Amino acid sequence: MTAFAQTRRELVIGMAGIAALADLSPKAAAQMKARLVVVGGGFGGATAARFLKQLLPNASVTLVEPDTDYYACPFSNLVIAGLRELEAQRFGYDGLRARGIDIVHERATDVDPVAHTVTLGSGAMLSYDRLVLSPGVDFIWGAIEGYDEAAAQVMPHAWKAGAQTALLRRQLEAMKDGGLVVMSVPPAPFRCPPGPYERASLIAHYLKTRKPKSRLLILDAQDKFSKQPLFEEAWAHLYPGVIERLGADDFGRVIAVNPAVRTLATDFENVTADVANVIPPQKAGEIAHRAGVADMTGWCPIDPITFGSALQPDIHVLGDATIAAPMPKSAFSANLQAKLCATQIARVLAGLAPEPTVLANTCYSYLSDDAAVSIAGVYTNEGGKLKSVEGAGGLSPSGSDPVIQGNEALQAAAWFRTITEQTFG
Amino acid sequence: MQAVSAALGVVTLALLLAGCGSVPSWPDERSAAAIPALDHGATLSLACSGCHSPAGGAIPSLEHRPAALIRQSLMDYKAEADGTTVMHRMMHGYSEADIDAISTYLARSATP
Known part of the structure; x- marks a missing residue:
């Protein structure tokens, strides 16, 4: 002092x-x-x-x-x-x-x-x-060896929106057809648990519609992830052969990067990416x-x-x-x-x-331009901790129903408009 | 100046802790019932207004709906075990008393 x-x-x-x-x-x-x-x-x-x-x-x-x-x-x-x-x-x-x-x-x-x-x-x-x-x-810069703020200018995180979002988009647009996009997902907890997998879905949508010979590899420090059955169902259904994911059990965790040559290292291999999206630990x-x-x-x-x-x-x-x-x-x-x-x-x-109350959460994730899924939760805050209410919350139904997923895409857009109006309006 | 302003902060806090602080716009700051924005129904309903706005659209507006209608909709969501929407999944976690409080609050509040 x-x-x-x-x-x-x-x-x-x-x-x-x-x-x-x-x-x-x-x-x-x-x-x-x-x-x-x-x-x-x-x-x-x-x-x-x-x-x-x-x-x-x-x-x-x-x-x-x-x-x-x-x-x-x-x-x-x-x-x-x-x-x-x-x-x-x-x-x-x-x-x-x-x-x-x-x-x-x-x-x-x-x-x-x-x-x-x-x-x-x-x-x-x-x-x-x-x-x-x-x-x-x-x-946490440096938690992945070689990944610092300078490296993020070459291998964007795009996990805070703005210039980084634009940079990752420009890199995808500049990539040749037949290129390899690599995403690195950190261990939990991190901002927006389903976010990396929504991003993978939408990058796959871009590749399928614009650069169909290209592929996306997810190197993941997690074994299980949010909305996993719904994402995996959508990837098989919408983007067959586009997305490959290696979880922690498959040595998917990235431990080092080299931005000079765009490589990502796991315990098992070195991967060279045409576009690398590194979401760092937080x-x-x-x-x-x-x-x-x-x-x-x-x-x-x-x-x-x-x-x-x-x-x-x-x-x-x-x-x-x-x-x-x-x-x-x-x-x-x-x-x-x-x-x-x-x-x-x-x-x-x-x-x-x-006074204690009941809390809730809803997160929508897009699978493509016109389909989305959601996860919901209901929580109590008595007794010193937040607890999920049993029997409530959970995922959208599986089965890739285009009506249900189309409605959830429209609801997602309405949610975004309302919550941003309430926050900034 | 810094010291004076910091000191006033402590004075304010001390008065608030002593129960002397007040917000004159409220008719009776000692009664929760007299402060609709702070009552149980209002607090529960904070979870609604992140998605529902007067603009409506794919997520309907909750404005100008009678309490009985809101209550019936929420009870239907709660009862339908195989419903597919976010509202079904959420209402399974709310008690009938919660739903009563939410319906009453939303019906009397133009902007929840």
Whole structure:
């Protein structure tokens, strides 16, 4: 702790002591505004800011997000496959600003949970009464030998949407027919469990329709994966001979890459790719580690009712950064967790106890341009942990019914429109 | 300035913890029933609004529907063991009491 911070903390404690002695009427107290700071402008953070302001109109709500444009990850696999434009993934923060939320386009570089301050990239500081962190994921560079930020310019991850999405699409477009595309999938947990397999389906769709002599190899650090029977059924049905997958038991885990020659190494072999998509192992976003809300797993333990950090007072954590299993790291989960967290903060500020509820999740995955499947889950949050409700949730039916899968593709599009409107609108 | 602003934060928090903080727009901040947006039905219904919006389309709008109609639809989803939609799979996990609370809330709230 710096001398300055130490001095400030003593001063704060001193002033709090004086305040405790002061005779402030409830009316005076009512004029004081709770200061709520949200870090991270994705599906968790932007939703939290919106609902905090909606439920607590007299509070000051500040959203800290370095980027002025947000590129949504859901549906970005359609962009990679040439079925959607990247522009359709771009959202801004004018809608939240118009609702009275202060938007600060800076990076949050540090949090002092004792002093209740957030430090920004410029050196400025924000004080908070309650802090909501929704930092998403960061990549563990170097966990795959040779895979760093420079390597990602040659072998894109495209696991944060935007320039990386466009890069992977351009590489596929530039590839000769007859080329080999290789995807590397990390061990769980990672953002969007079915995402790699949706991406494989849509890349296979691109290859089948545009470059039919080409193939896709999935080198997978997982043995089992989300929606596995539905994806495998679709690959056999829609893309026979296009996709090959090696799971962990088949030595599929990538341990090293060499971007200079586009090779990926497993324990068993070296594969040379024409296009390589390396999705690296992940952890909670950096600010979570700075704030002391991440544990040794690299992720953030939370109280499942309030999404309050299990490690630091007055800090809540949402979305992909949390340990919320069996709730997956999805946009739906982050958006719902944000709404619940805002509601529980409003209850506490109103003198009410936090209240358990029933939570849900839905994730759609496209199999092709006009077919999708889904997974759903229902969860309780009593007794200190999130638990799946038995007999509920699960996968779309197998059997590749074109009516059911066509309807789910239309529902997926409606879901995207609604959740982005609720988050950024 | 930093110190003063940080100090005010602690003062605010201390008052809130003491139960003195309030949000004047609410008629009675001590009663959950008086704060519709924070009651049990509202909280349960937060899971609906990520997919259902007034725009409707492939996922229907829930606006301007009577509670009895919403309740019957949700109970039908819950009862149909071989249903194929997301709603079937989800409603199997909600109790009749949950469905009552959701239906009541959605029917009285234009924008859940």
